[in-house]
Amino acid sequence: MSGLKGGLWSRSVFWLVLVTVCLMVLLPILYFLTISFASNYEAYQFPAKILPTLSYRAGIRYNADSDNYTLLLAKGADYEAVKTTSDRMDMSMYFKSQLNVILSESSVADLFSKARQTPGMMETRLRKNFFRNYVIFFILADGTMAALMNSLEAAGWTILISLILGGSTGYILARFRFRGRESFSATLLVVRMFPAVSLSLPLVIYIMKMNLYDTPLSLAIVYAVPNIALTAWITSSIFKGISVELEEAAMIFGATRLRMLMTITFPLAFPAIVASSLYAFLAAWNDSITALIMTNENPTLALLVYRTVGSSTIPNLPAAGAVVLLIPSLVFTFIIKDYIKQLWGGAKI
Amino acid sequence: MAYLNLDKLRKVYPNGTLAVQDMDLEIRQGEFIVFLGPSGCGKTTTLRMLAGLEQVTGGSIVLDGRDITDLAPRERNISMIFQSYAVWPHMTVAENIGYPLKLRKMKKPAIAAKVEHVAQVCGITDYLGRYPSQLSGGQRQRVAVARALAVESKLSLMDEPLSNLDAKLRVSVRTFLKEIHRESGATTIFVTHDQSEAMALADRIVVMNGGQIEQIGSTRDIYNRCDSLFTAQFMGTPPANIKNVALQIVGGRLIAGAEGKAGPVSLDLGRADAAPDIARLAGRGVCLAVRPEIIRIGSRAGINDVTIDIVEPQGAYTILVARILDSEWKVMVEGDPDLEPGLTVPLEVDASRIMLFDPESGRRL
Numbered sequence: 001m002s003g004l005k006g007g008l009w010s011r012s013v014f015w016l017v018l019v020t021v022c023l024m025v026l027l028p029i030l031y032f033l034t035i036s037f038a039s040n041y042e043a044y045q046f047p048a049k050i051l052p053t054l055s056y057r058a059g060i061r062y063n064a065d066s067d068n069y070t071l072l073l074a075k076g077a078d079y080e081a082v083k084t085t086s087d088r089m090d091m092s093m094y095f096k097s098q099l100n101v102i103l104s105e106s107s108v109a110d111l112f113s114k115a116r117q118t119p120g121m122m123e124t125r126l127r128k129n130f131f132r133n134y135v136i137f138f139i140l141a142d143g144t145m146a147a148l149m150n151s152l153e154a155a156g157w158t159i160l161i162s163l164i165l166g167g168s169t170g171y172i173l174a175r176f177r178f179r180g181r182e183s184f185s186a187t188l189l190v191v192r193m194f195p196a197v198s199l200s201l202p203l204v205i206y207i208m209k210m211n212l213y214d215t216p217l218s219l220a221i222v223y224a225v226p227n228i229a230l231t232a233w234i235t236s237s238i239f240k241g242i243s244v245e246l247e248e249a250a251m252i253f254g255a256t257r258l259r260m261l262m263t264i265t266f267p268l269a270f271p272a273i274v275a276s277s278l279y280a281f282l283a284a285w286n287d288s289i290t291a292l293i294m295t296n297e298n299p300t301l302a303l304l305v306y307r308t309v310g311s312s313t314i315p316n317l318p319a320a321g322a323v324v325l326l327i328p329s330l331v332f333t334f335i336i337k338d339y340i341k342q343l344w345g346g347a348k349i
Numbered sequence: 350m351a352y353l354n355l356d357k358l359r360k361v362y363p364n365g366t367l368a369v370q371d372m373d374l375e376i377r378q379g380e381f382i383v384f385l386g387p388s389g390c391g392k393t394t395t396l397r398m399l400a401g402l403e404q405v406t407g408g409s410i411v412l413d414g415r416d417i418t419d420l421a422p423r424e425r426n427i428s429m430i431f432q433s434y435a436v437w438p439h440m441t442v443a444e445n446i447g448y449p450l451k452l453r454k455m456k457k458p459a460i461a462a463k464v465e466h467v468a469q470v471c472g473i474t475d476y477l478g479r480y481p482s483q484l485s486g487g488q489r490q491r492v493a494v495a496r497a498l499a500v501e502s503k504l505s506l507m508d509e510p511l512s513n514l515d516a517k518l519r520v521s522v523r524t525f526l527k528e529i530h531r532e533s534g535a536t537t538i539f540v541t542h543d544q545s546e547a548m549a550l551a552d553r554i555v556v557m558n559g560g561q562i563e564q565i566g567s568t569r570d571i572y573n574r575c576d577s578l579f580t581a582q583f584m585g586t587p588p589a590n591i592k593n594v595a596l597q598i599v600g601g602r603l604i605a606g607a608e609g610k611a612g613p614v615s616l617d618l619g620r621a622d623a624a625p626d627i628a629r630l631a632g633r634g635v636c637l638a639v640r641p642e643i644i645r646i647g648s649r650a651g652i653n654d655v656t657i658d659i660v661e662p663q664g665a666y667t668i669l670v671a672r673i674l675d676s677e678w679k680v681m682v683e684g685d686p687d688l689e690p691g692l693t694v695p696l697e698v699d700a701s702r703i704m705l706f707d708p709e710s711g712r713r714l
Contacts (some may be wrong), residue, residue: 057402249435251422253449255502263448267439 017110036133036319039100041073041082043316056099056126060115069112072121073320077106085340087113106119132319137308144304144324150216151301152328154291157220160226162280163273166231170272171265173232177209185236188229199225200293207294231276238272239265247284274339278332285329301325304306351424351502352536356544359407360394360560366644368394370560371408376538378413381530382541383547384637385571386557387583392540395504395557397636397644399538401425413503423452425504428497431594432509442492443467443477449500463499470529471495487518494526498533507539511546523549529663544584547574575704578711581638587668589638590678593708603700605637609675614699616674617652624700637699639669641681649696656693671696 030050035043037052057074066084070161071094072079083094088108095101095108103111103126115122130133138144143334204213212218228256242265250260266273291303299307312318353376360369369391376382384392397403399410407694409418417425423453428449436445443464450460468474471491477498481489481565485492497505510526511519527550530537547554548568556563557569563583564576571659575581594605594616621628647653656675659670662685669688670682673696680696688694705714 065528163549243433243435245431245433245435248400248422248438249431250437250448252425252427252429253496254401254423254452256421256423259452264437268437 014221032319033323034314035324036305037130038316038319039098039128039132040314040316041098043314045075052130054130055103055128057123058126059121059123059127060111060114061121062112062118064254069115069199095126099161100129101126102129102132133316134324137317137320137324143299144301146305146322147301148324150295150298151285153216154223155281156301157217158279158284159280161220161224161229162231163277166228166276167235167273169228169232170235170237171239171261171315172237175244176288185233188232189230192226194226196222196290196294197286204293213294214298216298216300219287219291219294219300222282222290223280223287227280227283234276235272235277238269242268271339274336278336281332282329285325316325352378354411354690355395355399355408356619357408357412358395358398358405358410359393360398360403361406368560369398369485372560372562374555374562374565375632378536379534380535380553381527381550382550383545383556384538385544385551385554385583386542386563388542390559392555392557393508394560396508396538396540396617396676400427400429400506400641426500426502428500428502429508430493430497430510431489431505432511432512434481434486434493436489436492436496438481439481441478442484442495444471445492446496446499449496453500464623467495467499470498470532471525475605480505486514487522490514490522493526494529498529498535501548503536505535505537507537508565509541510539511541512682519532519546526532526550529563529626532572556583558583561658566621573702574713575638576713578706581706582702585640587641587679587681589640590673590676592598592637592676593634595634595638596627596637596673596705598628603628603631604678605674607674611675614675618698618700618703620700624703627700627703627705630705634708635714636652636708636711638706639678641679642666643699643702644678644680645697645699646682646686647695650695653696653698655691655695655696660690 027050033049034049038049042049042053052150057073059079061070061072063070063084067087068084069091070081071091072081074080083091084100085091085094088105091112092103092105092108095103111124131142142343156245169188173181203222207213207221208217212221230256246264246268247260248273250264251257255263286302288300288302288306291300292306295303301321305318305325308321309315309318353374355372355374358369358372358374359495361367372391372395384395386392394403396403401417401420401424405418407701409416411417412425412427427447436442437448440448446464447460448465450463455463464477465474468477469495473488473495474486476492477490481492484492488620491509500543500705507526511522514522523546525538530550539547539550548571554571555565558579559665564571564580566574567578571580572584575584578591582591592605594607597604598621599608601621603621604615604622605618606613606615607613618624618627618643621631653673655671655673657671658670661668661670664685665683667682667685667688671678671680673680682688706712707714
């Protein structure tokens with residue numbers, strides 16, 4: 001931060017770059033969030049809104065000649081006619097499906113009668129049901145809760161498998177010398193070169209033979225493959241950083257090897273273990289391709305969102321699903337961010 | 350029966366390196382033993398075999414009547430202090446000291462009492478709640494000592510515990526270790542390559558070289574009665590001056606002669622009857638070892654006149670470098686005499702304190 005003292009010029013550049021980078025990252029996310037709260041009507045509007053709206057400025061006009069009502073929505077300074085009907089139920093349905101406004105038929109009838117008494121257009125405010133997209137995504141979209149559970153279960157298994165196999169590999173790479181150790185650790189990364197599809201397709205046959213098809217565990221097995229290698233790399237570098245003498249001291253002072261691992265090595269390697277589980281979690285949580293191949297009746301949340309994108313022409317519902325998908329990873333990352341920080345800087349071992 | 354007995358202890362590493370060759374050693378209870386030697390001499394390997402951290406290739410280790418050769422480290426009832434302190438960074442000082450006691454299934458109040466006691470002995474009572482990262486190197490080493498004290502082991506091992514400390518601290522922790530040993534009476538094996546540490550601490554020093562014991566003895570023995578040329582060259586700062594010479598008695602005086610580049614050179618070692626042990630070897634070729642401090646500036650000019658090349662004052666003593674017997678020898682004189690390079694002075698050698706070795710085997714004659 002000493003660069004900040006370097007005068008007005010460099011300070012201005014620093015802030016300009018900082019703000020630009022922040023905007024580049026934050027604006028799309030903000031827009032995405034807005035979309036997830038948008039009604040179908042709003043999603044089609046151009047120019048699109050950058051912030052989500054809570055209500056509409058609207059007007060209802062009684063057309064005496066045809067005995068029907070026209071709904072108008074504010075667009076800039078003017079109003080745009082969006083729906084003309086004489087039927088209360090029709091209007092109520094339109095409110096619900098296109099505007100995310102929940103009004104019962106009797107409320108609509110009240111509006112209509114008021115509009116009939118008002119010459120010209122009756123101005124009103126329609127309150128939006130803000131979280132309707134999310135409610136639809138969870139309750140109306142079929143099996144969202146089940147998919148969420150599947151995702152969590154698959155992520156949990158992935159973390160467990162990666163940590164047990166990758167962690168022990170990392171420990172062995174860090175502590176034991178054996179022929180071909182260097183080439184072994186290099187080849188570990190080769191596993192990561194294979195695309196998920198090329199792993200899943202052949203694996204699906206074995207998964208079926210093992211009677212695991214369409215289960216979160218089967219997904220975890222595939223997710224774990226590249227993650228074991230990554231976990232081994234991350235943990236081995238941390239294990240190498242833990243002085244062997246700390247372990248030897250524990251064994252001399254009365255610990256068995258297992259006890260030593262549990263009370264000395266693992267607590268000291270905790271940041272690496274947490275970082276590896278984050279990677280494992282994200283890999284499992286974000287995948288949809290493998291889930292597409294490996295599941296049938298029991299999709300994961302990511303796959304469900306993916307399917308919603310495919311089936312819907314309006315982006316608001318998939319956006320809501322994506323935000324739902326985003327939240328657990330965000331929460332998980334925030335919980336463990338302190339440990340990650342410890343890993344990448346200021347580790348005291 | 351010795352308290353600790355190493356019998357033909359042997360270590361061969363998988364790559365074929367012979368680290369320790371058939372080492373025999375007997376240690377009495379309560380002794381402070383120092384393994385001293387250059388790096389790679391097998392001293393640390395031996396210590397690690399005692400600790401159970403290194404597998405024994407051959408021979409046996411018997412501690413207090415029990416064969417511990419193949420036991421796991423935790424089954425040996427030993428303690429160890431490491432060069433890197435090896436205090437666990439994620440535990441407080443009190444937890445560090447208490448951890449071994451917890452593993453020994455001691456009750457909580459008993460652990461607390463013990464921790465309090467050893468912390469007092471080591472002067473770290475104020476730091477019990479701190480983490481090692483908040484302590485200095487010297488304080489960390491005290492924690493390691495307290496941890497080792499607390500377990501009341503049968504054998505206390507120390508692997509260069511002072512090497513990571515700065516020079517000043519090293520001396521004070523050294524004194525502290527000696528104090529602790531005097532009070533606890535724990536049988537201790539201390540590994541170092543620093544001879545001043547070894548001489549200051551040891552009841553007996555084990556000088557090691559190339560995986561073998563060169564000599565075992567008290568500081569006095571190791572310094573003044575070296576069994577081998579290696580020990581004579583290794584011990585002492587600066588080490589003994591060495592030269593292959595022909596020993597003769599000429600006119601009642603012992604003369605060491607050698608072939609220099611510009612013809613024969615010689616060194617007068619004084620009257621033959623003053624050092625009968627040396628005189629009986631006259632007439633043969635020997636390897637002469639003369640410690641710098643047994644040479645002094647003589648009073649009779651004409652005997653061993655040499656020109657001083659370099660003067661290195663050290664305060665309490667001064668080291669002179671001069672060409673003697675056509676080699677660069679060091680001479681240590683007391684105090685800070687007024688000497689300058691280029692000055693020619695006569696030298697006298699205390700013949701009763703010189704050491705002679707067989708030029709072939711390097712053993713003491």
